[in-house]
Amino acid sequence: xxxxxxxxxxxxxxxxxxxxxxxxxxxxxxxxxxxxxxxxxxxxxxxxxxxxxxxxxxxxxxxxxxxxxxxxxxxxxxxxxxxxxxxxxxxxxxxxxxxxxxxxxxxxxxxxxxxxxxxxxxxxxxxxxxxxxxxxxxxxxxxxxxxxxxxxxxxxxxxxxxxxxxxxxxxxxxxxxxxxxxxxxxxxxxxxxxxxxxxxxxxxxxxxxxxxxxxxxxxxxxxxxxxxxxxxxxxxxxxxxxxxxxxxxxxxxxxxxxxxxxxxxxxxxxxxxxxxxxxxxxxxxxxxxxxxxxxxxxxxxxxxxxxxxxxxxxxxxxxxxxxxxxxxxxxxxxxxxxxxxx
Amino acid sequence: xxxxxxxxxxxxxxxxxxxxxxxxxxxxxxxxxxxxxxxxxxxxxxxxxxxxxxxxxxxxxxxxxxxxxxxxxxxxxxxxxxxxxxxxxxxxxxxxxxxxxxxxxxxxxxxxxxxxxxxxxxxxxxxxxxxxxxxxxxxxxxxxxxxxxxxxxxxxxxxxxxxxxxxxxxxxxxxxxxxxxxxxxxxxxxxxxxxxxxxxxxxxxxxxxxxxxxxxxxxxxxxxxxxxxxxxxxxxxxxxxxxxxxxxxxxxxxxxxxxxxxxxxxxxxxxxxxxxxxxxxxxxxxxxxxxxxxxxxxxxxxxxxxxxxxxxxx
Numbered sequence: 001x002x003x004x005x006x007x008x009x010x011x012x013x014x015x016x017x018x019x020x021x022x023x024x025x026x027x028x029x030x031x032x033x034x035x036x037x038x039x040x041x042x043x044x045x046x047x048x049x050x051x052x053x054x055x056x057x058x059x060x061x062x063x064x065x066x067x068x069x070x071x072x073x074x075x076x077x078x079x080x081x082x083x084x085x086x087x088x089x090x091x092x093x094x095x096x097x098x099x100x101x102x103x104x105x106x107x108x109x110x111x112x113x114x115x116x117x118x119x120x121x122x123x124x125x126x127x128x129x130x131x132x133x134x135x136x137x138x139x140x141x142x143x144x145x146x147x148x149x150x151x152x153x154x155x156x157x158x159x160x161x162x163x164x165x166x167x168x169x170x171x172x173x174x175x176x177x178x179x180x181x182x183x184x185x186x187x188x189x190x191x192x193x194x195x196x197x198x199x200x201x202x203x204x205x206x207x208x209x210x211x212x213x214x215x216x217x218x219x220x221x222x223x224x225x226x227x228x229x230x231x232x233x234x235x236x237x238x239x240x241x242x243x244x245x246x247x248x249x250x251x252x253x254x255x256x257x258x259x260x261x262x263x264x265x266x267x268x269x270x271x272x273x274x275x276x277x278x279x280x281x282x283x284x285x286x287x288x289x290x291x292x293x294x295x296x297x298x299x300x301x302x303x304x305x306x307x308x309x310x311x312x313x314x315x316x317x318x319x320x321x322x323x324x325x326x327x328x329x330x331x332x333x334x335x336x337x338x339x340x341x342x
Numbered sequence: 343x344x345x346x347x348x349x350x351x352x353x354x355x356x357x358x359x360x361x362x363x364x365x366x367x368x369x370x371x372x373x374x375x376x377x378x379x380x381x382x383x384x385x386x387x388x389x390x391x392x393x394x395x396x397x398x399x400x401x402x403x404x405x406x407x408x409x410x411x412x413x414x415x416x417x418x419x420x421x422x423x424x425x426x427x428x429x430x431x432x433x434x435x436x437x438x439x440x441x442x443x444x445x446x447x448x449x450x451x452x453x454x455x456x457x458x459x460x461x462x463x464x465x466x467x468x469x470x471x472x473x474x475x476x477x478x479x480x481x482x483x484x485x486x487x488x489x490x491x492x493x494x495x496x497x498x499x500x501x502x503x504x505x506x507x508x509x510x511x512x513x514x515x516x517x518x519x520x521x522x523x524x525x526x527x528x529x530x531x532x533x534x535x536x537x538x539x540x541x542x543x544x545x546x547x548x549x550x551x552x553x554x555x556x557x558x559x560x561x562x563x564x565x566x567x568x569x570x571x572x573x574x575x576x577x578x579x580x581x582x583x584x585x586x587x588x589x590x591x592x593x594x595x596x597x598x599x600x601x602x603x604x605x606x607x608x609x610x611x612x613x614x615x616x617x618x619x620x621x622x623x624x625x626x627x628x629x630x631x632x633x634x635x636x637x638x639x640x641x642x643x644x645x646x647x648x649x650x651x652x653x654x655x656x
Contacts, residue, residue: 013496020497028509143637145589147596148630151616155627159620275502279596283616294597297512309509313501 003328010324014317021313022074026067028309029302079307084299089307092292097311098182099169100277100288105183106208108270111215116262118216119223124250126228134220141217146276150210150283157206167285169203170196207284211276215269219262226258260331267323271316384650391646397639405454417444418452420604428622438624440615446624449606450632456601457608457636460522460591461584467526472533473576477564479534480541492538495531503528504590511599518607521600525590529583536579540572574651582644585637592633608633 037053038045054060058069073079079089122134158166169184170176176184177191185204188197230236231254239249274290281291289308296304385391409415413435423443431438437446479491498506503525510524544550545568553567592609594600601607608629615626 016493017496017500020494021500024497024506025509028506028513139641140634140638143585143641144634145593145637147593147612148634151612151619151626151630155620155623159623272502275504278504278508279593282597294508297508298598300513302513305509305512309501309505312505316502317500 003325006328007321007325010321014321018313018317022071022310023067025306025309025313026070029306030063030066074306074310080303082296082304083301084295084304089303092304093289093307093311096287096289096292099184099286100274100281100290102183102185103204103207103211103277103281103286103288104270104273106204107211107215107273108266110208110212111219111269111273112266114212115216115219115266116223116259118220119262120227120250120255122220122224123227123231126224126231131224134224138217138220141213142221144213145279146211146214146273147279147283149213150207150280153206153210154283164206165199165203166206169200169287171199171203174199207280207286210284211273211280214276215266215273218269219266222265223258223262226261227254230254230258256330260327263330264323264327267319267326271319274312274315381650385646388646388649390642391649394639394642394644394646397635398643401454401636401639402458404451405458408451408455412445412448412451414445414448417448418606428618428625430622431624437628438622440611440625441618441622446611446628449611450608450629453601453606453608453611453629453632454636456518456605457588457591457633460518460525460600461587461640463522464526464529464587464591465580465583467522468529469533469576469580472530473537473569473572475530476534476537476539477541477568477572480538481545481560481564481568483538483542483545491534495534495538498528498531499535504593507590507594508597508599511594516599516602518601518605521591521594524594524599525587529587532583533576533579536575537572540575541568544568544571578644578648578651581640581647585640585644588640589633589637608636 037050037057037059041049041053058066061069077090079093081087082089082092085092118134118138122131125131154166157163165171174196177187177193177196180187180190184200185197188194188200236249236254239253240246244253277286277288277290278294280286281288282294285291289311293305293308293312295301296308385395404411408418412418421442421444423439425443426435426439427441427443429435429439429443435445435447437450440446440449475491475495479488482488507521507524507528510527511521514520514524550563550567553563558567591600592607592612595607595609596613598610598613601610603610611629612626612633615622615629618625
């Protein structure tokens, strides 16, 4: 019950943040020098067409009224026509978003799984050579931008070793499975087409790892730090004294409390992949929402820019709420302090 | 008191002077010198911090004296030499040459200039307003001032900085100046939040309460009592942020919204070079490594400073 109140409060706050974000996005799309109506119809259209469109787009009215109209449309998913694809922006988003989501999902799994594993190994063998190797690698992982990893992986595993494909989601000649979830690998599995599944999986590995590296390194560092900190706690000594097997101590009593900071950061990093995806998708020619967004930005396609940022903002905020809930569930102290502050 | 102090000073300074002959100011100066010496000792004990400092100093040196230390300074501009185009790394061109025959080593070193400029300008634009807003919001915690300022920062922190910075840079004219503006607009909330947290703790300390009691002005309390206690964390964050700002800047120039050709931007060089993979791999890889080295340097330095300042406070 109290957890429900905690979640509601959190959600209410997020709605406020989203409204604020929509103001910022609206402001950005109106900062552009030039007339959106003129930009939409092109330089050669006669003036009366532009004037008609201006009235239709409510551009003659005060800014706050314009914002009202824009917000109402946006809430209904109407972002207007994209100047680049000449289609409804909402359609484009529906088409491109799943590809990015699939990529981020794989990256998230890699970050969490490998990050925690490496961190645990590192903490278990603290100050041994393996710990030092993991620490140096994770430091390099944190400071190297995702697009540098993308280029290096592409070069080494794609071109030199030729292990993995480097472009797109699927090889030429393969038909994509019927769209159910929009996630290529899952759709292929649902269609029972293992050849396509395997091919899609091979395509996603390089971009997903490039995206995951930064977060993976971060997770490893944090897991190592919390674990080696918790290892010195009295309760661990007590469990050892009681003769509980080391494996059980490590896997059960030490891991759970040590994962709390990791999970908070993992959420942030997962959402952060949506932003690094902007460059990684460009490099791997991955047909996702970020590549779409970049093309929109380079062509000043305002409707599409606004929609992309808003969608990513919503995802970011939802992920953060989920992380807060998971952490509150894992950590009784946070749950209790939320209750006490009621 | 002075006697004890004098002994302490003469012992540490290694000079036999009588306690009374040292002025208070001289004593302060000596103790400051002592502190710096001790801090440097502690800092230099960690080889990683020293490596970070060395990397940063080297890059700053290379950037400032780029026209004198690079082998082909005229390659930083719109120079072409098609006979020597696309040469792999060799003794004459250590990092190879690009598609129109320019030395990549030269261009990477010149690229450091705008990268550093980006970091410095953004931090200079971002830190004062961020710190001020954080101070005010933290001091008036729980009032409407706090609510307004911190809710606005929440909005900016709700989206990864790169996304909004890209969006802002995209509606402006693409150049270095505007990309700095775009990143700055996204970066101040981090300082507001950092200082807010510190201030809301400090305002309950006795020294702040006593300043309030004797009727010190708000400006005095904020800037003379609270701010000096926030300096170390701010300083540490600035050192770490230099790396991150440069990274975001190179991301902007990667998509063509930052440094414009023919000026060498590290991100631009990576993006242009990526087209020539895998045959001319050196064209994107060396500028990319340039970005990594710069970010690595500032991170190592920042971590070293943090350890140092944390140890000092403990």
